[in-house]
Amino acid sequence: MDRARSARDRQTLVFDADDTLWENNVLFERTVERYFDWLAHPTLDRAGFRHVLNAVELTNIPVHGYGTQSFLRSLGDCVERIHGRPATAAEREVIAALAPELVSGHLELVPGVVETLVELSGRHDLLMMTKGAVAEQQRKIDASDLAKHFRSVHIVAEKRPENYRALVAEQGLTASATWMIGNSPRSDILAARGGPARGVHPEPAHLGAGGGRDPRRRRRADAGSPPRAGGALLMAADPLTAPAVSCVFVCHDGHGRVLLARRGAGARDEPGTWDTGAGALEHGETFAAAVAREVREEYTVDPLHVETIGVRNVLRGTAHWVAVVNAVLVDPAGVAIGEPHKFDEIGWFAVDALPAPLHSQLPATLELFVSSGPCGTRPTSP
Numbered sequence: 507m508d509r510a511r512s513a514r515d516r517q518t519l520v521f522d523a524d525d526t527l528w529e530n531n532v533l534f535e536r537t538v539e540r541y542f543d544w545l546a547h548p549t550l551d552r553a554g555f556r557h558v559l560n561a562v563e564l565t566n567i568p569v570h571g572y573g574t575q576s577f578l579r580s581l582g583d584c585v586e587r588i589h590g591r592p593a594t595a596a597e598r599e600v601i602a603a604l605a606p607e608l609v610s611g612h613l614e615l616v617p618g619v620v621e622t623l624v625e626l627s628g629r630h631d632l633l634m635m636t637k638g639a640v641a642e643q644q645r646k647i648d649a650s651d652l653a654k655h656f657r658s659v660h661i662v663a664e665k666r667p668e669n670y671r672a673l674v675a676e677q678g679l680t681a682s683a684t685w686m687i688g689n690s691p692r693s694d695i696l697a698a699r700g701g702p703a704r705g706v707h708p709e710p711a712h713l714g715a716g717g718g719r720d721p722r723r724r725r726r727a728d729a730g731s732p733p734r735a736g737g738a739l740l741m742a743a744d745p746l747t748a749p750a751v752s753c754v755f756v757c758h759d760g761h762g763r764v765l766l767a768r769r770g771a772g773a774r775d776e777p778g779t780w781d782t783g784a785g786a787l788e789h790g791e792t793f794a795a796a797v798a799r800e801v802r803e804e805y806t807v808d809p810l811h812v813e814t815i816g817v818r819n820v821l822r823g824t825a826h827w828v829a830v831v832n833a834v835l836v837d838p839a840g841v842a843i844g845e846p847h848k849f850d851e852i853g854w855f856a857v858d859a860l861p862a863p864l865h866s867q868l869p870a871t872l873e874l875f876v877s878s879g880p881c882g883t884r885p886t887s888p
């Protein structure tokens with residue numbers, strides 16, 4: 507009876523773990539720094555190395571998943587990309603030794619977490635949902651000694667809207683009273699909002715310098731936010747009703763052809779259709795930075811020129827997006843499918859000879875592109 511009443515009055519708070527309850531990214535970052543010192547490459551600088559590592563991880567993560575073992579494999583594979591020969595067994599041992607905290611399961615709780623959970627568990631139902639390799643995440647959960655504060659703990663391979671829907675169904679949760687709390691705007695907030703739960707993210711006490719996000723970091727460690735530099739959990743409500751901002755990009759070759767990608771059969775929105783690219787604007791990003799990040803992630807190429815060509819207010823069912831549409835000049839020679847789990851084919855098309863079927867939003871996007879003039883239809887220089 508008491509339980510029935512509390513089910514009506516209480517909210518359900520689903521907590522992310524890595525970089526929300528305990529530090530995670532910082533351990534990977536320390537390892538990367540040590541690896542780079544060890545590599546002591548005569549000409550490659552850190553930015554160049556990160557570019558190589560990002561490319562290797564884009565290949566490895568869809569096959570080997572997230573987590574320490576996949577990350578160490580990628581560091582080994584970087585040796586091959588950089589030196590042109592496979593890493594030796596001895597080198598792979600050295601690389602593993604560069605990551606003692608990761609390998610040993612060393613864990614640092616975010617300051618204030620225990621007090622916060624004790625306080626919240628008196629008023630709400632708490633669940634934990636973390637993604638990654640099951641054995642590794644379980645070891646961190648055990649080391650944290652935090653499981654006792656949660657009604658249930660869930661380890662998932664990915665955090666997509668369908669994972670949130672499954673959790674809500676399986677746990678009998680009330681979607682309108684369920685909140686996801688996590689550090690990653692993409693996998694904790696946007697994906698939860700794509701599912702039935704709402705999202706809240708702890709505001710980082712300090713935003714990292716540099717603006718541009720590292721796609722590798724997010725993929726490896728479920729962290730869309732810059733690393734937190736200490737501080738307590740400060741909850742900033744992110745209401746379901748707030749429109750989200752999407753940076754849409756029409757990649758073109760400067761000669762009137764546009765780059766389209768076909769959404770894979772597993773895509774959550776209009777699978778099998780051709781579309782340009784798009785991605786959510788993350789907190790603190792400029793449009794240009796968001797576009798550059800997304801173009802690199804989806805097409806493995808750096809933009810040569812970005813021009814904002816229009817804004818669309820997109821209302822689709824309960825979803826509300828403000829789409830900032832950009833024309834992006836790229837070098838076709840550098841283009842490849844960067845996210846094979848999302849897209850199964852890409853191609854260059856004249857705007858009057860498009861493939862079929864098209865994504866429902868594409869015609870309006872291309873209309874802006876065509877009407878934008880020089881950047882869209884005539885050759886342009888960066």
Ligand SMILES: [Mg+2]
Binds near residue numbers: 523524525689690
């Ligand atoms: Mg996280």
